[in-house]
Amino acid sequence: MALINILEAVNKTLEQQMEKDPTVVVLGEDVGYEGGVFRATAGLQQKFGEERSFDTPLAEAGIIGTSIGMAINGLKPVAEIQFSGFMFPAYNQIATHVARYRNRSRGKYHLPMVIRMPYGGGIRALEHHSESLETLFAHIPGLKLVIPSTPYDAKGLLTAAIKDPDPVIFMEPKRIYRAFKQEVPDEEYIVPIGKAKLVKEGKDITVVAWGALVREVEKAIKLVEEDGISVELIDLRTIAPLDRETVIQSVQKTGRFLVVHEAVKSFGPGAELISIVNEKAFLSLEAPPTRLTGFDITVPLPKGEHHFIIDPQRIAYEIRKVVRY
């Protein structure tokens, strides 16, 4: 066991998988010599050499496009996009090729590759460094999308992603990269893709969150518990394909549903979740399923970002509203 944060968990998982599987390679801008701007890949080039952990030219389409070729030809690339807001030049590759290669070749080729990218706001950053773009990946057939919220899950999900025969987008909540530590087993283990985690049982309302917001909901739960409200919290962990069963079972029990996400509201992941709740748990509902999300705006620069970031007070306010509907 080691007491480590999310960033260290990512780093140790990459190291472990590179050790176990000689076909795993790590690439991206500044990931090699420097070890990444967040240091997620620190030490890997020193340990495994430049052939397996390497810096790329500053070109996202090139990073993902060449990863496709490498995945077809016997390697398991783990590509880093430095910030999710800069993935757009690579989106052509992701949507038109990464997601489609298995289908296009009727199974002759498949892409065992992982695309890591830090995402989300709250780090007082420049423009394009704060986006939550889950929908843009979850909407594309052929992709999987996972987001850990703890060091334990970061290791288990990244291990699962690297071993997955299909391409996995691995979004990392950079706001909590170093926020807290957790005991994480040294040996290899998997957190299955497609399984949500019941973080806390409760009876009055189901709240679904992921990434950095799981901790914010936990803080909100403490606030509403003072009012006698019992919250069931689910950490979704996988956005695509999402674990409908865990969500539906919970809503059938609590009768109320709130999804909290930082991604903008319209056509966001919350819309999908609420549709599922309506389709599968309609008769259990005692209040309209509700979403608390980012506004439909560009994430503001630091002096305005406090309006955008969802804090525990707002979550508590929304929980009370749904419970008292």
Next chain:
Amino acid sequence: MLTKKFDPLKKKMLQILDQDGNIVDKTLEPNIPSELLLKMYRTMSLGKIADIKALQYQRQGRMLTYAPNRGQEAAQVGAMAPLENQDWLVLAFRELNAMLYKGVTLEQFFLYWYGNEAGSRFNDDVKVLPISVPIASQINHGAGLAMASKKLKKNEVVVAYVGDGGTSHGEFHEGLNFASVYDAPLIVIIQNNQWAISTPRLKQSKADTLAQKAIGYGMPGIQVDGNDVLAMYAAVKEAAERARSGEGPTLIEAVTYRLGPHTTSDDPTIYRTDEEVAMWAKRDPMIRFKKYLIDKKIWSDEQEEKLVEELSDYVNTTFKKVEESGLVSLEDVFNYTYEELTPQLKEQYEEYKAYLAKEGK
């Protein structure tokens, strides 16, 4: 070294066999065994006949949209012939002749254009990536294949195709740059067929040649008469040797011409003149290659006649088989998005199946 001798900045283009089928420079003539020459000619003839017939089938309403290759046979087969079995071919979408040479069957090729993904599942030992349309994005796949080949010491060379229009794309730049930075064994062939649908070559780039773009990436580039199968062979052979010995990628501009429309939905008479087409028809790669073989006394008009008859029958029979192949199953439509159906896909599949059963469909 051909790339030194034919400097694109000095507007020098490699040509070995001129448009009338005469050897321009005896010292450049590649020493290709007769057997191989005939294999190349046979592939190009099959490609030519299949292409002409595909266009006819489409006009008869028997085929969907099709992108013809006529006129570009040498730029494809000339480039495949010097490769080894283990080498890769990365397609854009106008490379019928290269596909045939690398072992894709005509049946698979027709099946794809007939609207069935099964046509893109080439046989296991055929190292050809499927046809895909996003322009120039495939070069990065080629660079990645080549990078992996080098890392895993597989001794494979990769040939990736792009058109003159594709050289305007950002991914053209990224792919060449990656390949060069990592000394990847990649050969990028620009089939400069003068037209990107209706946009002429001169509107794609102010550069005198497309081959000279290589200089910016620190790699050799060469402009080749793409309708001269011998010149293509010589240029790719040299590039493949360089790639295999670890010296990195090469950019080859094959100057050629699309004699037909962009696709069957296109009417080229809107944007180009009959005179232009007639001029390029005289430069048809098939005419000069046939003359070369006859001059070498390894081919004759009688053999030609027989071959055309044989291949025409083969193409017709193959296409009939494809026409009888039927529709794609519901299972196949769902089965290849992931290795296993997600719960969501499983539900969608079962709901639709239940609907079909209920409606008696």
